[in-house]
Amino acid sequence: MAFGIEAEKEVIMKANKKDVLTGSYYIDGDVAAAYGAIAAGCKFVGGYPITPSTEAFEAFVHRAPYVGGITIQMEDELGSIASILGAVWSGKKAMTITSGPGFSLMMENIGLGAMLETPFVLLNVQRSGPSTGLPTQAGQADMMQSRWGANGDYEIIAISPDSPQEMFDYTIKAFNLSEKYRCPVMIMADECVGHMTEKVVVPEADKINIEPRRFYKGPKEKYLPFKPDKDLVPPMAKAGDGYKLHISGLTHDEKGYPTFSQTPDTKRLVDKIRLNADKIIELNEDEIDDADVVVVSYGITSRVAIRGIEQARAKGLKVGNLRLVTVWPFPEKRIAELSKKVKAFVVPEINYGQIVYEVERCAHGNANVVLVPHGGGFVHNPEDIFKAIKYAAQEKKKVEGIIEHKTELYRLIHEKNS
C-alpha cells in the first residue's frame, strides 16, 4: 500500500466552475442528468439515440463544446459503450446513455468494463419490455439485468432517482462512486422520471463535491494496474503516460497478464463492492421505527407509493416507507434487521417481481413479503398499493413465498376473460 491514494484519507475536490451551470431550470430528468454529468466533470459521452433517453444525450451534445467536452453518436450501442471505455482509459470521465434494448446490447461490454475495473456511468432510462415493448412508457424491469446481465461474476452499483432534481444530484454521486470503486455505476431511472419536468436547482460549483480519479503516483516501473489498495480498489493510470499498460478482458493477475485459472484475487471484483456495501448504500426512511408494514420502493414508484401510504396512515395503519436510493448493492442488513420488527414488506415495482426477490431473500422468512406488480406502461394506481398495505397489516399468518397482490388492472384484464 505504499503507493497510490490512501483509501481512508478523503481528498475533497470541488466541481469546476466552468462545468456547473448554477441557477434554476425547468427541465426534465434526462436533461438534468446531462447537466449533472457535466457538473461532475464528465467530458465524453458516446451514445446512440433511443427513446426515452435521447433527451439526455441531446442535452449533453448541446453543452459539451462549451466545457471542453466531446461527444460522438456511435453507430450502435455496442460501439457507444466500447467508446466510453476507451475514453475513460485515456483519462476522461465518461458516460453512456441508453434504454431498453440498447441496454441489452451493452451487456457484453458492461462485463468488459467491470473486468477492466473501468469507472464509467451508464444512464438507463428504463422503458417497458421485453424486446421493443412500450418505447415511450415507463418500466422498472431492467433492475435484475443491471446486476446480472453480463456473463460471469461481477458487481455494480445502481442508483434509482425519483425526480429531475435527483437525476442531477445522483448523476454526480454516480460519478463519484464510480471513481471511488472503479466499477460501472448505473443510474437506473425510468421513463417517468426521465420525462418528468420539474424545477432543478443547480448549486454553485464549490457546493459540489467531486471524487477525483485515484491516479497512481508512485514510480512508473513499479506500477501494477490491478494491485489493490486497502479498500480493494486499485489506483489507475491512463494511456499515454508511459506506464506500458497491459489491460486485458481476459482473467488476469495484478500485472494484467492473463491467467489460466482464477486466483483468489479475482474475487476482488465482487468483494470490493460487497465489503464496501455499507459505505455505498443510501436509503431514505420515513416513520419506520414503529411500523407494522414497510413499503420498499425505488424510482418513480416511491413517489407513487406515498399516496398509498398516506391513505393507509389516514386509516390508522402504521406504515413505514423505505426508499432504496441505491438498489445495488442491496441493503441486505437493513432489510434483515427490519424483517424482525415488522409484520410485512410491501414491494410495489413496475415489473412482475424483481427486487421483491431480494427483499424476500433478506427477510429470511421473518416477515411476509407482498408484491404489487405492474407490467409497465404507466405507474401503479395508488389504490392498489393502499390495498396491499391493508392486506399486509391484517394478515396474521406467515405466508411462505411472495404474496402477489392482485391489482385492479389484473382483475380487469385476466379475471374478466376467465
Add this chain to the structure above:
Amino acid sequence: MKANSKGVLTGTHNLSGNEAIIEGAFAAGCRFLGVYPISPSLEATDRFLQRSGEVDATFVQMEDEISALAAVLGASWTGKKSMSVTSGSGLSNMMEHIGLGIMLQTPCVIVNVQRTGPSLGIPNGVAQGDTMQARWGSHGDYETIVLTPNSPQECFDLTIKAFNFSERFRVPVLLLTDAYIAQKKTLVKIPPTKDLKLISRKLFKGAKNKYLPYKNDKNLVPPMVNVGDGYRFHVTGLTHDERGYPVMTSECQEACVRPLMEKITKYQDEIIEYEEVETDDADVVVISYGATSTVVSKAISLAKKDGIKVGSFRLITIWPFPEKRVRKLAQKIDAFVIPEINFGQIAFEIERCAAGNCNVFFVPILGGGLPTPEDICKSIIKASKEKKKIEKLIEL
C-alpha cells in the same frame, strides 16, 4: 410426434458433450443452426456442419452473435426447428434477441457453453457464471426455461427436452453446459427413432382470415403458423394485442406480457426436473448442477465416512427454479451447501427459498477448473458443525 429417422444416429457412440447436443438436436428435428464461432462451443458447430448434408439441415455462420440469433428466430418462423450455440460473451450479445424471441414467442434453443467470466475471462475455463444471466439477462420481464446437463448423455437427452419445451411453450430455451461437460467424451446411447418422444409446435388449423397470431389457447400458448402459408400475419417486438398489432397501453402490456410468464409458471411442475439422493434423513444437503455435480457425489461419499448425514440435490432445470422442493427441504434439514463455479448466483436463490429455516453455506469455486471432492467435503463438514442458525448467506 415421431422423430424423423434421418437425423437419429441410433446406437452407442463416443461423443463429447458438444457433439451429443448436436445429435440431440438432429434427433429432435432441428434443421437450422445460426451461429458465430466462439470457444468452447466450436465442436458443436463442427458437428452440425459435418452432418448437415446427411440430414438436410441448413447452416449459417453469421457475422456476430446478434445476427446469429436473429437468423435463428427468422428461420424458426418458417417452420424449421432452429438453434444457436454460443459461449460467454456471445450470450451477452444475444440478450437483445432473447427478448425478441420471448416477445414474438418464437421457439428456439440456445446452447450456452459457459466459460469463465466476466468479459473474455478464460476461454476454455470451466465456469457456471451465467446462471443468473440466463434468467435476467434481457431487459423487461420474462420467464424462460434453462436446463443444465451434467454428462454427454444428458446433453443428448436434455437437448431433445429443450426442443420439446421450446415448441410446446413457444419460448427460447437455454441449455447451459460448461467447458468441462462440453469437452468430456463418454459413451452416449441414442435410442431408436420410435422411442423418441417429440413435441412440435401447435399449428393453427382454422380459416386463414380468422387467424390471430397472439390469441392464446387455454394453455396460454397461441398456436403458430409458418411464414408463407398464406396467413399474412404481422408480429412485432412492441407490446401487441391478439392481432399482433402494437397497442401502447398498460392494459395491453398486462394482457400481453403476463401470459408470457404465466405460461411457464403455470406448468412449472411439468417442467422442473431434479435429482435427489438420500435427502430424506439428511442433515446437510448439497445443491449442485452441471460440472460441479460430477464432483459432489464423491465429496458426499467422503463426508459420509465422517458420519455426516448428507444428501444431494441436483438441479437439472435451473429456471424455473424448483422453489417448492427447496422450501420443503429447508424445513427438514440443518444446512444447504452450494458449491458453484462462480461467486454466488444460485446460492442467493436458495437463501431466498430457505426462508431462514436452515443455514445456507455457499462455496465459491474459482473458475478455470473443477473443485476437488476433498475441498467440497471440507465445506460439508464445516457446514454440519454449525448448529446455530445464521440469517445470512455464509461463504466458505
Add this chain to the structure above:
Amino acid sequence: MKETRAKYWRKSLNLSEFKIPKGKIHILKDRCKGCGFCVEYCPNNVLELSEKFNAKGYHPPKIVNENDCVNCGLCEMVCPDFAIWCTLDKEVCLES
C-alpha cells in the same frame, strides 16, 4: 416493298377514335394529413386544398376541376396517407 415501307409510316391520329380516360377521384378526408402532394403534382390541376378542417385539423384536398381528371393515378401514387385514389369512370372520345 410497299408493305415494308408502309410499316414505318406514321398513322395519323384518328381523333374520333382516340379515347381518353376520365377518372373519378375518391378522397378519404379524415385520413388526409394535408401535405398537399396530390394538389401539387396533379398534372391537370384537378385538386385544391379545401379551407375546411378535417377531424384531425388538416385541410384535405377537394376536387375543383372534376372533368379534367384523366385517371393518371399520380395522386394515388404520391399520397403518403393512402387517402386518395382514382378509378376509371368512363372513356370519352377526345372530340366530344
Add this chain to the structure above:
Amino acid sequence: MKIHPLFSTFANAVKKAEIESDKICLVSDFLYQPKISEYLGFDLFHVTRGRSIPFATGMKLGNPKLKVVVFVGDLITLGGNHFMHASRRNMDIVVICVNNFLYPKINGKKSPTIKSAFSPYSVFERPVNIPHVARSSRAVYVARWTALHKKELTESMTRALGKSGFSVIEVISPGNCYFAGIPASPKENELIEFYHKNSEIKNDEDTKNVEITAEKKIIVGKFFEKKRPTYIDSYNERHSKVIGDKFKIYE
C-alpha cells in the same frame, strides 16, 4: 519470448516514424501477446471481440494526443459496422488488419475473407474485399502486404502512423492450416512464403480489382491515399465557426 514478426515490423515503423512510444496505444481484440507492452513499451488494451475500433475511437477522442493503433484479426466480422463508421468519420486511428484467412485461435473457423477453395466451410461464401470496403467507406490510406513484404510493410506502417486519419493496412499472415493447394498442415512460415510468392505488387491499383480469389495472384501494394479532415479536425472547425470564441479547440 518470440515476438510476433508483425510486432517487430511495427516497432521498426514506430522508430522510423519518430513517435514517442509512450504515446502509442495498441488496441486489439485478437493479435495478442501478453508481454508485448512490456517489451515494446506501448500501452496495450485487449478488449472484446470486434469492439476494438469503437474502444480506440473513445480513446482517441478522450485524448487526441495519443496515437491509437488497432490490431485486428478479422476486421469485418463482428466489427464490420464499427469499421465502416469509424472510416466514414475519419477517426484518426491506424488499423492493421491481420488477414488470416481464418481464426487462428479457434480451430480454423472460417472468417469472411476466405475464398471458396481456402477452407472446408467457406465454399458457399464470398470473401470481403477489405481494401475496397475501406476505400468505399472513405479511409484515407489503404494498403495490403503479406507479412513477408517486410520493407514495404514497414514503410506503409510508417506512412500510416505519420498520417492523420483512418488508415487501413491489410496484412496477409495466415494461420497454419486449411489452405487448399498446399500440403496438409504446412508450417506458418511456409504459408507466408507461399503467399509471398503468389502475390503481385500493383501500387495504386483500383481497389475494385484486388479481391482475393483462388484463381489469381494476390495483389498487394499501396492502393489509395488521400487527405481528408479527421473527426476531431471537423469538430474543431465546425464548432469554432458556429460557436465562435466561446469554443475552445479540442485537443
Add this chain to the structure above:
Amino acid sequence: MNKKTVEIRFAGYGGQGIIRSGIIVGRAGAIYDDKFTTMNQAFGPEARGGACSSQLLVSDDKILYPYVAKSDILICMAQEAYEKFEPELKNDGLLLYDLDLVNLKNKRGKVKLYSIPSTRFAEELGQKIIANVVMMGFFTAITEVISVDAMKKSIPESVPSRFVELNLNAFDKGYNYGKNLVK
C-alpha cells in the same frame, strides 16, 4: 381556486405543441411564480397524429404524486383528445377547447366551458403551430392559475428569438379574447 394542488391536462394531437404548452406553463409557475409544478407528458410514436397530452400539477407545496388523477382543468385542442380525456375531468372542472376542432358531445352539469378558435387565430397570425400559444393566453386569462407576467417571461425561453414577438402576440390575442369572455 383555493385548492392546494391544481391538476391540469393539455390535450390535442401530436405536433400541436401540447407538450411545449405544459413546459411553458410549468416553467412560468415553478421559476417565475415560485410555486411547485410537475409536468409529465404522454407522448410517443403512436401519438404522432394521434391523441397526445401533457399533465401539469401546480401546487404551493412539494408535489409527491406526480400525475393527474382527475383533472381540474382540461384544455382540448382536438376531437380525439376531447373524447379520450373528457371523462377524467372533475364534475366541477373547467374545460377549455378549440372552437373549430372540438365538437362537444354530452355536456356535463357543472363543468364550466370556454372555447376559442385558437387554430384559426394562429393561422390568421401566420403560423398554425402557435395555436397552442393562443390557447395558453386564453388559459391564463380564464383560470388565473399562473400570472400573466410569469407566462410572458416563460414563453421567450421556449421559442427561437426570431419568433418571440409572434408568440407574444399570439399569447395576447388569446389572453384578450379570454378576458373579454369572462368580463
Add this chain to the structure above:
Amino acid sequence: MAKKKIEPHPMENILRMDRIPHIWCPACGIGTAVTSFASALEKLKVNLDEVCVVSGIGCTGRVAGYTKVDSFHTTHGRAIAYATGVKLGNPKMKVIVFSGDGDIIAIGGNHFMHAARRNIDITVICVNNFIYAMTGGQVAPTTPLTAYATTSPFGNIEPPYNIPRLAEACGAVYVARWTALHVRRLTNSIVEAIQKPGFSVVEVISPCAQYYSRINRLGDGLDMMRFYHDNAVIKHNEPTENLDIDYQKQIIMGKFIDREKPTYIERYNEWLSESKPKKK
C-alpha cells in the same frame, strides 16, 4: 363514434387498412414509398402469401405493420439478419427488408455488408430521410455535412454514407436510388429488384418534414418534394463513387448496378452436392 363505412382503397389486399391512418407525420415520404412497393407487388402478380416483409425499428420500421403479407417488426438494425433466417429457412419466400437508413446503415451496417457479401436473395428497400425521425431528429449516418440535427446542434461533421456505393462495395447485385417523388420509376425499380435473384438494394430519398426539414428550415414536405423535382437528375449506371449527397445539392438517381452473381443458397446447394458423395 359511429363509423362510416369507408370505401375500399384499391390497395386493400396489400395494405392493412384496419391500421390506417398510420403513424407517419404529414408530408412524410414513407407512405409514398409504401404505395410504390404495393403497386410493385401488384405489377409483379406474385402470390402474396409468399411475400414476407421484415422491418426494423424507426419510422420506416413501421412499414411491416401496414403491409398485409407475413410481416415482422423486429429489433433495431437486425431486420436483415432476421430476413436471412427467413430466407434460408424457406427459400421459396420473397423476402423484402423495408427499413430506414438509421436502421439498415447505422446499427445494421454490419448485417447489410455481410448479407450483400453472402448475396442472400433478399430485397432491401431503404428509405433515406437523412435523419433519425422516430426518436426526434438525431444525426444519422446519411445526414449531409453541415446539416443540423438535435445531436449535431452545430452542424453535422461526419461525412454521410453513400448507400449505393457501400452496397456496391459489399457485393450487392442490384442497386438503384430514387426519390419519393419519382414514384413510377421507383415502382419499376422495386419490381426489378424483387425479380432479381440476389441481394438488391433500392434507396428511396424521402422528405422528413417534421424533423429534417424543420430543424434545417427547409420548409415543409412539399418544399422538399419541389427540391427533389428541381435537383434530382437521372443518370443510370453512374459510377457509385459519384453518388454522394451533399447538403441541398444535386441528387443523382437511377439504376447503378445490375449484375449476376450466384446467391448464397445456390452456393450452399452446390457445396452440399459436392460434399455429400464424399461422406458416403
